[in-house]
């Protein structure tokens with residue numbers, strides 16, 4: 001059974017990652033969810049633990065019986081890393097090789113495909129810093145799922161919506177086959 005690491009970050013769209021988890025399980029994948037601290041402000045790890053039927057990883061320094069560093073074990077086990085929703089912050093960290101939490105540290109340690117589904121305010125998305133970070137990651141082979149146009153949680157309209165869970169999973173499955 002193939003393993004997908006699903007990174008969930010601190011976007012208002014984090015609740016949609018629950019449906020992504022359900023669809024990934026339905027596609028017979030082993031799903032291990034990694035949540036940033038900010039993501040846990042939006043949705044509880046218990047939701048993902050139940051839907052993924054796996055423990056959720058939230059802490060790099062958690063005491064474990066295994067001597068392996070957790071980010072290395074996760075990276076070695078992964079067939080794909082999907083980050084959905086991906087904040088401007090995690091995109092910036094990945095573009096700059098920052099590894100200061102369990103998700104960014106795992107991303108820096110793996111050699112499988114990385115797929116990023118961004119979600120953010122339209123001004124954050126259009127900011128040249130974000131656009132440059134996206135370009136940098138694309139040049140390194142990271143696959144981006146198109147951000148969608150429409151109504152945003154901050155009350156405006158524009159480019160910034162997370163692609164639908166169905167679209168994200170469809171694209172991921174094509175990459176994994």
Ligand SMILES: Cc1cc2nc3c(=O)[nH]c(=O)nc-3n(C[C@H](O)[C@H](O)[C@H](O)COP(=O)(O)O)c2cc1C
Nearest residue numbers: 009010011012036038039087088089090119120121
């Ligand atoms: C209500 C609320 C909604 C937010 N939604 C987003 C979002 O959709 N996208 C984004 O990039 N940042 C969003 N942020 C800001 C991030 O949570 C913040 O940049 C955080 O540091 C991201 O941390 P992480 O990337 O480690 O998860 C939001 C913040 C708040 C308070």
